[in-house]
Amino acid sequence: MARRKKKKNLYKFILLVIFAATFGTALFYFLTQRGENLERDSLIIERNINNLLLKLAIPEKNIITWRVEKKQQGKIWIEINKEAPLGRAEWSIARSALLTENLSNKQNYTVSYAEIRGGGALKATVKNRGLVFARITFSDIKTKPLLCIVIDDCGSDKKRLTDFMELGMPLTFSILPDHRHTQLLDASLARAGFETLLHLPMEPHKPDLKSMGKGALLTDMSAAQIKSVLLYDLLQVPSVKGVNNHMGSLFTENADKMRVVLSILKSKNLFFLDSATSPRSVCLKTASEAGVPCLRNSVFLDTIDETDKIKERIREALSIARKKGYAVAIGHVTRKNTAQSLREMKDTLIQGAEVTTLENILAEYGENK
Structure with a gap:
């Protein structure tokens, strides 16, 4: 009788272990698939970029914007891309902009600047631990078709x-x-x-x-x-x-x-x-x-x-x-x-x-x- 009871308890224990393992696997899958949602950070960064564009007095009709929904390395965000014309004399103002202002986890973000297209444009890139959250390209004002x-x-x-x-x-x-x-x-x-x-x-x-x-x-x-x-x-x-x-x-x-x-x-x-x-x-x-x-x-x-x-x-x-x-x-x-x-x-x-x-x-x- 005692042996049967012990066997029954063993079965219960095995079932409990299987349930816990299954639940843990399901929870892990849910969390990894769901990912860390950083879309709010994307919106804050875009607002900072828009404030810079207002400061530079660039007409809205001259600004090209497109967005790409991204999911990578357990993170979900919106990659913001903008292009606008800006004379080289004002590039220093663009470089001084606080594009990560008001972010709660500001320390995770970096902003880099590079001259591209043979020096004809300035590109600012905002990254979160290597992942691109925003790119804004200022093209020197020249007549292009x-x-x-x-x-x-x-x-x-x-x-x-x-x-x-x-x-x-x-x-x-x-x-x-x-x-x-x-x-x-x-x-x-x-x-x-x-x-x-x-x-x-x-x-x-x-x-x-x-x-x-x-x-x-x-x-x-x-x-x-x-x-x-x-x-x-x-x-x-x-x-x-x-x-x-x-x-x-x-x-x-x-x-x-x-x-x-x-x-x-x-x-x-x-x-x-x-x-x-x-x-x-x-x-x-x-x-x-x-x-x-x-x-x-x-x-x-x-x-x-x-x-x-x-x-x-x-x-x-x-x-x-x-x-x-x-x-x-x-x-x-x-x-x-x-x-x-x-x-x-x-x-x-x-x-x-x-x-x-x-x-x-x-x-x-x-x-x-």
């Missing part, structure tokens, strides 16, 4: 999109309607400070319903049907600043159909980017008549998805920008080599042009170009 890089076909592949977001450039992202991550990407890209567009499917000369995807506009639709489809597409991406066409070589040649589209964009205060899928496109002319700001794509970067070819197209975009004062280049999130090519050409891009948004180009050079 403007270049907007639009990344099309967003909506399905989040991983490849992240590759572009982490390039550290103010890219513009164009989001397809009715895709798996359409609404999620609209919200997250806007929160990160990127300019976004609706990538509106339009009928090409050789219709392919599968390639066009859902939410497409067709030339046999009535004005009421076009309006209904477009308004439905726009509802999915409330943060967009404008619209560009996905495919659409046939639709963009039809002035009557484009007038319907442009009238809706005007009522929503949105601009249009002609992706230039047809040399006979009427978008610029029709947009001008409708009073809708409109730009035209200068070059597709990755029609051939090979690194050398993409780099050639990047250099072509820079050449166009130098001649015209600005250029628009379109790449695709679905291509394998585009993000890597942009990463490898980043220094060339930044030295040769101011990478910026379509809104900034429209503000600088006017409409319907």
Whole structure:
């Protein structure tokens, strides 16, 4: 009897040990996955940076901001990135700024400064034990051509999109309607400070319903049907600043159909980017008549998805920008080599042009170009 009782107690002890081990493992996993949340520190650092920008009297329209949500080494934070023009004479003021002021754990942070781009810019970096929390780059005020890089076909592949977001450039992202991550990407890209567009499917000369995807506009639709489809597409991406066409070589040649589209964009205060899928496109002319700001794509970067070819197209975009004062280049999130090519050409891009948004180009050079 005593032996049976002892055996029973042993079983209880073993079960208790297993439960404790399981609970401890689960707790450890929860804590490590959850991580130390330092988003509040990120917000304080950004406020300090904004105070510096106010002190330097840099107009808000000249400041480019983007944010990247980070999780690493058991920490969760928002990496703040800003670029602004600043004459070299005022760099000493920027160096004296207290970017870690009001942080409760200030001792864990460091601020470093470095002249980059051949001495043409000053970069301040805020780190927490080696992890970058903020970068702000002050570019010496010189006349540079403007270049907007639009990344099309967003909506399905989040991983490849992240590759572009982490390039550290103010890219513009164009989001397809009715895709798996359409609404999620609209919200997250806007929160990160990127300019976004609706990538509106339009009928090409050789219709392919599968390639066009859902939410497409067709030339046999009535004005009421076009309006209904477009308004439905726009509802999915409330943060967009404008619209560009996905495919659409046939639709963009039809002035009557484009007038319907442009009238809706005007009522929503949105601009249009002609992706230039047809040399006979009427978008610029029709947009001008409708009073809708409109730009035209200068070059597709990755029609051939090979690194050398993409780099050639990047250099072509820079050449166009130098001649015209600005250029628009379109790449695709679905291509394998585009993000890597942009990463490898980043220094060339930044030295040769101011990478910026379509809104900034429209503000600088006017409409319907």
